Amino acid sequence: MKLHSITLTNFRQFKGVQTFDLSSDTIKPVSLLFGANGAGKTTFLNAFTWALYGSMSEDVEQQDRMVTDSVWRELPMGDSAEVAVELRFDHEGRDYRLLRTATVRKESDQQGTPSPEVHLWVTKSDGSSEIVGAPQETIYSILPRGVSRFFFFNGERIENLVKKGAYAEVQKDIKVLLDLEQVERAIAHLPKVDRKLTAELKKHGGDKASEIQDAIDTLTERQTTGREELKLLEGDLATLVKERDSVTDLLRQHAEAAPIQAERDAVTKELEEARAARDAAIAERAHLVATRGFLAFTDRLGEATQAMADSLYQKGALPAPLKREFVDQLLEDGKCICGTELAEHSEPWEHVKDWRQRAGLQAVETAWQQLSGQIAPLSGARDELRDQLAALMKRIGAERDRVARLEERKSELDGKLKNSPMEVVADLETKRMDLDNRIGIKNQKKGAVESELGTIAKDIEAKTKERSRAEVTDELAAKARSRSDLVQSVKRALEAILAIREEDMRKRLDAELKAVFGSITHQNHVPTLSEGFELTLHKNVGGVELPVPKSTGENQILSLSFVAAVSKLAREIRKERRAEGDGAVDAGTYPIVMDAAFGSLDQDYQEAVSRALAKMAPQLVVLVSKSQGLGKVVTELMPYVSHLGVIETHTTAPGSVADDIELEGLAYPYIRSADSDHSELKVIK
């Protein structure tokens, strides 16, 4: 989606019909608009979302007063006024004209709630335009409502994107944007298709196939119930964890509890590490015993083998003076080396045959040659095994001691908080412990359900294989079975694709987020996007990763980095080879329209953010006030600006309110006295 222009008609402060050109290219992707406080920057931003979805953000007050106040006041009673926003844009190779318009009839001084209508036209390749039948649905398919929050936003409120509790919603929107949602939906819908197909199989397929299908159906039902249960458990767990975290946060903030909680945080972290180290050492020991443990039992074996070989030597059997293979050959040829004929059962034949029993086997001698050299090193390997085991036992012991010590320390700290003379602290700790227990129970249940689901999935697979082998004579039933097999393998492939995409997306978002955030911030803070799409900020202190609390400014930068990463990835993934086939050239391309981009950032950050902004999206509309946007911001952004404008404030306020804005060495009207309060879009370049 690329914006061409926006036209506002009596839209709130914007009196009459006003157009702003937004067309831009890759070299100069930015449109920069200045406006004083109250000029209508937020209104301008909301004009986009109103045109697209018919709604405005919550921070827009008096949402019923859509028609410009002065236009409404001058309107005779009984007459109507039009309010409209027209948006021209292109998307995936087609040009669109979107018009949302409402006619409001004046029946009193108060404006009634408008009922806007939406129209959408698409320009065909011959230049003629055609009205789109389902305009709102088409808009949703171009840019889903939830996803628009990444592209049309207020910089001061954007930190909500990364606030605690927002992850689930953000994750859902990202799934839509990054092509995961349709995969999830397909996985959910395909079993329904399969049920219809297998119903046909049961109807026509004979007893055996029906019986197998019944079993599959029962398993599938159990699977559905299990998955629902798992979802509920995951939801409950998320709520409980969130609650426990907020209680722990309260303990961290409480003056009395804070130092104890801080120590407990450190001890908990160390305890986790100690437990991991202990488990790793135990696993290493198990591996050593499993792969080389047999050496411990080779003590007698080596000696016995050596003794056996010695006795063979003494008897002259080793090395064998005569090979059995040689005697066999003589018997087969029927002639001795001395020339005597060896007729079967003759005396010479019996004589030579006697030698066969006394001859040694070539294989035994070869084996001995190979084995004899290994008896001595065997003893060395035994010693080595003993040393390694001893070292591991020592390590396990040390880690066990460390775990025990830390557990004691943690229990002590738990007790200190639980039995705190401060009632608030004791209550908070009791609550935290209770939540911890409940989380433990839920986790156990979750584990049980997951394991059951694993078994069910395996059973279904086995039954499906059995079904493919079952004899089906009816043609309809055979067809239904092939179709069902097809649906099932596609579902399995989609599940694999979903898992691949989810992990790939998260890793790439995380990497991109780190890169953008790192280019803006001057702090040694590193953001991480967890598997649950939770955004956290860490700093590295002497090799240890410690969480850092996010300031409002940092939250803003983090959100901007997140938006930049999402925007980049949405474009990238559609260029790769994917199951959906090739997309349009501009697939996944969206503009970013941002109000108060620099929110409450200080000068240094403003400069860094400006630098990052120009590279954030293929098209950018930035709305700023004079105080936020002059100086370094303009210097950084100007090389990328294709359209520069001012939202001129016209005010009836008494006194000398006039103000100018100086841009590229020239002064332009910023605020002017007027007969009516309204704003005008002025193009500077």
Place this chain on the structure above:
Amino acid sequence: MQHEEDDKVEGGRHVTEGRTEKQVLEQLSNEERALLKRVLEIERAKLHLSAYDATDDLLDAVREILP
């Protein structure tokens, strides 16, 4: 689908370790690949409709591919 031994079952869902999307697609038969593509097209087109029941459209797609 070939190489099913590569798959493991986790939480009742198939997860495949170390494979890429391209590899998953390559291991499918022509019919499977055609259906997978069609299914995603159908779902994507109706993504904004929460009330949409895809069953019949998907069933038609299966019947088209295996007439």
